[in-house]
Amino acid sequence: MAATLPEVLATTRTGGTRIDTGDTAWLLAATALVLLMTPGLALFYGGMVRTKSVLNMLMMSFVSIALVTVVWLAGGYSLAFGGDTFAGLIGGLRQAGMAGLGPDSVHGTVPTLLFATFQLTFAIITAALISGAIADRARFGAWLVFVPVWALLVYVPVTHWVWGPGGWIVDRLGALDFAGGLPVEITSGASGLALCLVLGPRLGFKKDAMRPHNLPMVVLGAGLLWFGWFGFNAGSALGASGLAAAAFLNTLAAGCTGLLGWLFVEQRRDGHPTTLGAASGAVAGLVAITPSCGTVSLLGALVVGLAAGVVCSYAVSWKFRLNYDDSLDVVGVHLVGGVIGTLLIGLFAVKAMTGGTEGLLYGGGLAPLGKQLVAVVVVALYAFTVTYGIGRLLERTMGFRASEEQEHTGLDLTVHAETAYDHGVLGHGAPVGSSLVSPAQKVKTQA
Structure with a gap:
């Protein structure tokens, strides 16, 4: 019988006594899959920008791998997962520098070093996701400072709240998030919105077309993201189990209905189903199923993906009405999709997946939905506020916005x-x- 979500979380909090080779083999593969998502994201974003900033977009993702890895190993992992030190808000530094974590250290049924590396790959892609919101106009030097500071002040605390031992969202509030709707999707989306406001719109925003320069690159990047997402979601079961299989299938299903939902809206609204829409719709469905893949049934996954594909296809146009320049639709896809997937747990959660909690549509009442809503609001507000503060500080001290000349000429030539x-x-x-x-x-x- 597959382990339920509470059992998985309990195991990860208390630790195990024996390494299971099957679970370890699967998590090794899943870790590699998630790491591949960041180069996939680089291609996805790189194809969506204009030719003059392609390399800069690739670099913002690739450099995030190095920056976040150093921060995570130095203290990020310990602060997120190294015990609770203050009211469920942050962990300690007992394991800073990975102290005491040798090859025989066990977390559940896998080596602790492997679990730490798996979680590192989540932190990497979350930071890289934000870059899409400020494409074409951010100083690369400021980005090098922003990423490690943001990882420590935003990603690490939220991860502790959601998954860490004693974290207030998982232990006290009781909200569910299987694979990262709160610490990955909502934090990146809310943070992207904050930086959009700090940097302001691109030159020519709402006047120039600013079309993707290479749609085949976009589709290739989306394909790599989808491939890696199986490690992202099914790997979060932390073992080769029935729960991992269910999360795997839910991930596939939601990506498909997200794609179809987006294309349906395009056909109905614009008269043309587009390649960019297909790629974006698949990603929207995958974003939404991330928090819910281990809590909803297959039917629920199909609905979650479809809802995200339809709603996100409209949400990406909000920037033109509200006048914030989210260059590559991080807000419209990741923030909105993350909110949809996290909230719908409160409607579609099933006992067979959660081991206890049931959503409103399955007789669980309003309480689960209320818990999900509280978690969404708090995480979004925290990520937005702290990121806005970091962005404003960097803008005032070293300058975060590229010069007009750099932006006009292109960041590839002027920076790299x-x-x-x-x-x-x-x-x-x-x-x-x-x-x-x-x-x-x-x-x-x-x-």
């Missing part, structure tokens, strides 16, 4: 002295004699 496509160098405004143009390109131009 590179271009994704050779034929586009001179079109980005670099003069022939500029150091940003290679000798070979100078000769070709002069000829």
